[in-house]
Amino acid sequence: MTTTTPVRRPRRDAIENRAGILLAATEAIARDPRASVDEIARTAGLSRRALYGHFPDRDALVRDVIATGAQRFNAVVLRIDDDDPRVALARLASLLWQEAAHVQVVATLALDETHVHDTAVALAPLREAVGAIVRRGQEQAVLRTDMPAATLARLIEEAARSAITRIDASSPEARAIAVKAALSIAGLSWQASVDLLSAHPGILEED
Template identity: 55%
Template sequence: MTDSSAPRRTRRDAVANRAGLLTAAAQTLAADPNASVDTIARAAGLSRRALYSHFDDRDALIREMIHAGAERFNVVADTVDDDGPAPLALARLALALWEGAAHVQFAAAVALDDSHVGETAAILTPVRRRVLEIVDRGRCEGTLRGDLHVTTVARLVEEAARTVITRLDSSRPDAAGVAVRAILGVAGLGWREADAVLAEARA
C-alpha cells in the first residue's frame, strides 16, 4: 500500500458514509418523520458521532437531503423528451418527475412543504424554466390555456405538482395518472383531452 492510498481510501469512505446517511435519512424519516439522529445514524450503520462529523445537526442533514433530491429532479427533467405538442411534453415531464418523487415521497414532500419550498424552488430553477418554456410553447400553439399570463399558468402547474406530490398517496392505483391529469387540468385541458395525452405519453 502506498503512502497516498490511505488518504484516498479515507476520502472514499467519507463520501460513501455521507451518501449512506442521506439515503438512511430519506428511508427512516419516511417511516417516522420524527426519527432522531441516533435512529438515522443506526440505519446508516454509523454512530451518532459519525453523523455529526458530516452534518452540524438534524436540520442540516434534512437540508442536504432536500438539495440532493432537488438536483435529481433537475437531472430527470433534463432527460425528458419534449418533442411534439406542449401538452404531451408536459405530460412526459410530469410522469418522469412523479416517478422520481414516488420512490422518495417523504423527502419530496419535505422539500416542497411550506417551510422549505422557497429554498427548493431556487434549486429547481432548471425544472421551473423547463415548465415555463413548455407552457409558453403551448400558449403559442393554442394547446394550453391562454386566458392567463404564461408565468401564472406555469406557477399553477408548479402548485398542482407540489400538491399532488405532498398530498397524493403514491401507493394508490394509478397515482401517476392522477398526478398528470391534475397538472394537465390546470394547464387548460379537459379530462378527455388529458386522458388522451396521458395515454400517448405512456405509449
C-alpha cells in the same frame, strides 16, 4: 525536493453510509420538516454520533438533501425534449412522480426561511422547465391562455406537488392521477388527458 501528500479517498463504506443518511433524511423530513437529528439517525439505522461523523450539524445535512434533490430535478429536466407542450408537461409530471420523496422534501423545506435560498436554487431548473413548456403551450394555443404563463406554471407546480404528497403511492392509478392533475390545471379536459396518455403510453412507463 518537494513532496506531496496523497489525497485520501473516502472509504467505500463511508460513502455508502453518507448516501444512506441522505436517503434517511429525505424520508424523515418528507414526513416531518422538523425531523430531528435523532430521528434521522434512527431512520438511517445509525447512532447520533455516527451521523455527526458525516455531517457537522443538521443544517449541513439539510443542505446536502436539497442539493441531492437539485441534481435529480436537473436530470429529469434534461430528459424532456418533446415538441408537443402537452406531451412534455405530461412526461415531466410522470418523471417527477418517480422522484416523489425529493419533490416533497424540497418543496416542504422551501417554506423554511433558513433554507429559502438553497431550495430556490434546487427548484430553479424545474420551475424554468415548467415555465418554458407553458409559454410554448400558450403560444401554440394548446394550453390555457386566460392567465399569465408565470401564474399558470406555478399553479401546475402546486397541483403536481399536491398530487405527489397526497395520493396513495401504492395505488396502481397514482402516477396517472398525478399526471392528469397537472394537465387539468394546464387546461386539458379529463377526456383530452386520457386521449393524450393513450396515444403516448410510454409516458406512464418511464423510469
